[in-house]
Amino acid sequence: MVALALIGFAPLTAAGQAKKTPAKHAPAVKAALPIANPVLAGDYPDPSVTKIGNTYWATATSSNWGPTFPLLKSTDLQHWTLVGHVFPGERPAWADYYFWAPEISQSGGKTYVYYTAHKRGGNLSVGVASANKPEGPYTDHGPLVGQPAGSIDGFPMQDEKGQPYLIWKEDGNSVQQPTPIWAQRLNAERTALIGEKTDLFRNTAAWEGNLVEGPSVVRHGGYFYLFYAANGCCGTGCTYATGVARAKNLLGPWEKFAQNPILTKNDTWTCPGHGTAVERNGHWYMLHHAYRTDGFAQVGRQGVLSEFEWTGTGWPKFLNNHTTPATPALVPAVVADEFQTTALSPDWEWPVEDKPAFALSGGQLRLTAKPTGGGATIGRTTLAARYQATTTLLAPAALPAGTVAGVAALGDPNNSLNLSAGDNKLRLWERRDGKDRTLAETALPAAAALRLRVRALGNGQFRFAWSPDGTTWTDMLPTSETANGQFLPPWDRGVRVGVVAQGPSTATATFERFELNNEK
Incomplete structure (x- = not known):
C-alpha cells in the first residue's frame, strides 16, 4: 500500500476516526x-x-x-x-x-x-x-x-x-x-x-x-x-x-x-x-x-x-x-557504458515483443543482426531535449554482405533515424511507418573502427556524423540541413538512442563504449 504514516497528524482508528494523541x-x-x-x-x-x-x-x-x-x-x-x-x-x-x-x-x-x-x-x-x-x-x-x-x-x-x-x-x-x-x-x-x-x-x-x-x-x-x-x-x-x-x-x-x-x-x-x-x-x-x-x-x-x-x-x-524551478534538475552531464561486465546495464532497453540477441565481453557489445523490422536495436532513454550520443563500431568493412550497423535515434521498430556502415558505404536513413528511405550516403572510409555520432538539436531535429579517430568529424548532411525526427516518438513514450544491426541473423556487429552527453 501507499505509505500511510501520518507523521504530525493524529492516527486513525479502524472506523476512520481520529484518536486523540497528546x-x-x-x-x-x-x-x-x-x-x-x-x-x-x-x-x-x-x-x-x-x-x-x-x-x-x-x-x-x-x-x-x-x-x-x-x-x-x-x-x-x-x-x-x-x-x-x-x-x-x-x-x-x-x-x-x-x-x-x-x-x-x-x-x-x-x-x-x-x-x-x-x-x-x-x-x-x-x-x-x-x-x-x-x-x-x-x-x-x-x-x-x-x-x-x-x-x-x-x-x-x-x-x-x-x-x-x-x-x-x-x-x-x-x-x-x-x-x-x-x-x-x-x-x-x-x-x-x-x-x-x-x-x-x-x-x-x-x-x-x-x-x-x-x-x-x-x-x-x-x-x-x-x-x-x-x-x-x-x-x-x-x-x-x-x-x-x-x-x-x-x-x-x-x-x-x-x-x-x-x-x-x-x-x-x-x-x-x-x-x-x-x-x-x-x-x-x-x-x-x-x-x-x-x-x-x-x-x-x-x-x-x-x-x-x-x-x-x-x-x-x-x-x-x-515545481521548484529555481533548483537545477538532476540530469547527469555524461552517461557512459564501457561494456566491462558480462550483463547489460539495466539502463538499456529493447522492443518488448522482439528482444535482440547480444553478448558482452572484454569491453565490447556484440549485437546479432536481424533482417527485418528495422534490424536488431537496443537503446537508452534520453534525458534532455538536446544531447549527443557516440559509439565505436569495430571492423565495419568486415561486416558480411547485406549487413549494416551503427547508431540510431529510436521511436519504435517502425520509426527510427540511423547512421550505419556496411556494404562499402556509410548511409544515413530513416525508417518511417515501416518504410526505409536514404537521406545521405558516402563511401565507407578505410578504418579499422569508426566513431559514429547522433546529435539531437531540440524540436525533433538531428545531425549525424562520423570520425575515424574521434577527433576529426564529418557530417553526413550539409550544415544548413538536419534530419527531421519529429515523427519518432509514439503517442505514449519518448525517444531512445542506441545501436542497430540489420542483416542476416548469422551476422554480428561489435561496438565499444557508448556515451551520452546531455545539454542542460
Missing part, C-alpha cells in the same frame, strides 16, 4: 525537501512509489520497451537508483504489449505490483506480480480483471475495516463511453478479485474531458482521498491535469473537490498527472509525470515530485503548483 507525543515536522525536478529524468510515465522499511521504491510504465517495469530505490525521494526490473527477462506469458501503470505496494511482508498489459487475443487487463523483497524476483499471478472495453490502472487499498480492495479504471474512452472508477474486494492473498464490484465515480466534470484514470488513494483525517488524472495524457497536444475526491468509506459516496483540478500546467511542466501520494518527514508529496514545456516532448513524460499540504477545509493543496 501533543507531546507528536514528532516534530522536519523541513520540506528542496525539490529539483525531474527527480526521474527520462521517460517514466505513471510513476508509483511506496515506502518499505527505510527505503522508497518506485516503478513506472515501460509500455512497449523491455525489460518490463523499472525498479528504482531512494532514501529521500530525490535521488533514485535504477536497480532492475519487475520482469527483467521475458514478459508475462499472458500479455504481449502496452505494459502500463505498475503500482508497487507492500503487505504482509510481500511486495506486490499491480500492472496493466494487453492480453494476448484480448484487451487491456490488470495483472499482479509478487515478491518476497521489493527488488524481486517477482512471480506473476496473471490477470485479475479485463473488461470488454479494457481495464487499466489498478491500485490496491484497504477499506475502513482493513479489507483489501483493488481500484481500477474501466477504459471506456477507448469505445467512446464514460470511464468508471471501480473497486472490488481482493482475496487474502491479494491475487484475485472476489465479490461484486462497486462504481466509485466516473468522468462528469467538464475539465475531465472523456476520462478519469490513474487512481491513487490515501487516508487522512477520517477521509479516503482519491487523487486521479483526467483528460488527454500524451503528446504535444496533451490536456492532462489532476483532481481529487474524498469519501468517509472506501466504497463511497465520493465527493469531488469543487476546486478541481488541483494540479495543472505551469511555465516549467505541462500535463501533470497519474502519480502516487506519499509522506516523508510530515510532508506530503505526489510523484507523478509531466512533460517539460521547453521542447522536451521527445524525452517523454518525466518523473516529477510535487509537495502538497492539507488545508483547513481538509482538502489537499499543491504548493508552488508542482
Whole structure:
C-alpha cells in the first residue's frame, strides 16, 4: 500500500476516526525537501512509489520497451537508483504489449505490483506480480480483471475495516463511453478479485474531458482521498491535469473537490498527472509525470515530485503548483557504458515483443543482426531535449554482405533515424511507418573502427556524423540541413538512442563504449 504514516497528524482508528494523541507525543515536522525536478529524468510515465522499511521504491510504465517495469530505490525521494526490473527477462506469458501503470505496494511482508498489459487475443487487463523483497524476483499471478472495453490502472487499498480492495479504471474512452472508477474486494492473498464490484465515480466534470484514470488513494483525517488524472495524457497536444475526491468509506459516496483540478500546467511542466501520494518527514508529496514545456516532448513524460499540504477545509493543496524551478534538475552531464561486465546495464532497453540477441565481453557489445523490422536495436532513454550520443563500431568493412550497423535515434521498430556502415558505404536513413528511405550516403572510409555520432538539436531535429579517430568529424548532411525526427516518438513514450544491426541473423556487429552527453 501507499505509505500511510501520518507523521504530525493524529492516527486513525479502524472506523476512520481520529484518536486523540497528546501533543507531546507528536514528532516534530522536519523541513520540506528542496525539490529539483525531474527527480526521474527520462521517460517514466505513471510513476508509483511506496515506502518499505527505510527505503522508497518506485516503478513506472515501460509500455512497449523491455525489460518490463523499472525498479528504482531512494532514501529521500530525490535521488533514485535504477536497480532492475519487475520482469527483467521475458514478459508475462499472458500479455504481449502496452505494459502500463505498475503500482508497487507492500503487505504482509510481500511486495506486490499491480500492472496493466494487453492480453494476448484480448484487451487491456490488470495483472499482479509478487515478491518476497521489493527488488524481486517477482512471480506473476496473471490477470485479475479485463473488461470488454479494457481495464487499466489498478491500485490496491484497504477499506475502513482493513479489507483489501483493488481500484481500477474501466477504459471506456477507448469505445467512446464514460470511464468508471471501480473497486472490488481482493482475496487474502491479494491475487484475485472476489465479490461484486462497486462504481466509485466516473468522468462528469467538464475539465475531465472523456476520462478519469490513474487512481491513487490515501487516508487522512477520517477521509479516503482519491487523487486521479483526467483528460488527454500524451503528446504535444496533451490536456492532462489532476483532481481529487474524498469519501468517509472506501466504497463511497465520493465527493469531488469543487476546486478541481488541483494540479495543472505551469511555465516549467505541462500535463501533470497519474502519480502516487506519499509522506516523508510530515510532508506530503505526489510523484507523478509531466512533460517539460521547453521542447522536451521527445524525452517523454518525466518523473516529477510535487509537495502538497492539507488545508483547513481538509482538502489537499499543491504548493508552488508542482515545481521548484529555481533548483537545477538532476540530469547527469555524461552517461557512459564501457561494456566491462558480462550483463547489460539495466539502463538499456529493447522492443518488448522482439528482444535482440547480444553478448558482452572484454569491453565490447556484440549485437546479432536481424533482417527485418528495422534490424536488431537496443537503446537508452534520453534525458534532455538536446544531447549527443557516440559509439565505436569495430571492423565495419568486415561486416558480411547485406549487413549494416551503427547508431540510431529510436521511436519504435517502425520509426527510427540511423547512421550505419556496411556494404562499402556509410548511409544515413530513416525508417518511417515501416518504410526505409536514404537521406545521405558516402563511401565507407578505410578504418579499422569508426566513431559514429547522433546529435539531437531540440524540436525533433538531428545531425549525424562520423570520425575515424574521434577527433576529426564529418557530417553526413550539409550544415544548413538536419534530419527531421519529429515523427519518432509514439503517442505514449519518448525517444531512445542506441545501436542497430540489420542483416542476416548469422551476422554480428561489435561496438565499444557508448556515451551520452546531455545539454542542460
